[in-house]
Amino acid sequence: MDEQNSTLGDVKDYLLQKKINPSYQRLKILEYLMNSQSHPTVDIIYRTLFEEIPTLSKTTIYNTLNLFIEKGLITGLTIEENEVRYDANTAPHAHFKCTMCGKVFDIPIDFPPQVGTTVYGHIVKEKHFYMKGICKDCTGRPA
Amino acid sequence: MDEQNSTLGDVKDYLLQKKINPSYQRLKILEYLMNSQSHPTVDIIYRTLFEEIPTLSKTTIYNTLNLFIEKGLITGLTIEENEVRYDANTAPHAHFKCTMCGKVFDIPIDFPPQVGTTVYGHIVKEKHFYMKGICKDCTGRPA
């Protein structure tokens, strides 16, 4: 399970393999995404990396994330209408968002229809499954 | 299958039963939602009803939809990050959005986990499943 902690070197190789120029900002953003389980928003990425890169701008984060999505390295999650979250986990899985603490968990379940098949005549290219509720850390906690 | 065409009278009774004052705007908005299969955005609702109610404002539509969501009459769908769509179908079902024509179809499938149960220790309160791809009307059509 040590793909959970990629080094900067690993990330650099990965970017090169995907034909993306591995600038410092891109390295740090992808490293953060790959090592965090938190499905961060742009704002969380910004606030975290800003401590280390005080010149970082949100524009660069948007540019970079959109580039990564375009190249298929990450996917954007739309759980709440006004915030996009980003996920570097490429295996099919579902998400669970806790309405109390706001955390988003990966849920390793999958089910038909599979991408590439058809449902009721429609060709499936992407599928997204997410749930909301109270996570196990917040169960029993006062509102 | 004639719940697909509710009359204004039906809609009025429904609002009264839910303890919502049945103003003309509210009646028309709910009637439109209940009779359309298209999961409209605010903009679509606005442009459609504006023809009949030229004084209608988007603010009223937002007010009304948020009231309906609060009272549990409808749900908001977040498929694309920058647009909320609204659905008056309260049975559990999935959605399919065509990336060519933009239409959203109801897909009558459902699967575990059910609302009220737990997954990996988390209590499920809501679940959402949607797919994207090419709908059967657009299959084979040139891009």
Place this chain on the structure above:
DNA sequence: TTCTCTGCAAACGCTTTGCACGGAT
């Protein structure tokens, strides 16, 4: 009169765009 609904206008917050500076080759 009192309370609620409506709708204009302005504010808001996230994301994108325009553009110029700077670093790398």
Place this chain on the structure above:
DNA sequence: ATCCGTGCAAAGCGTTTGCAGAGAA
């Protein structure tokens, strides 16, 4: 010298908020 990445500032766009006028009871 050229190209590409970065990041400031402004624009864009869907949604919410403030508030005043209209309508119902």
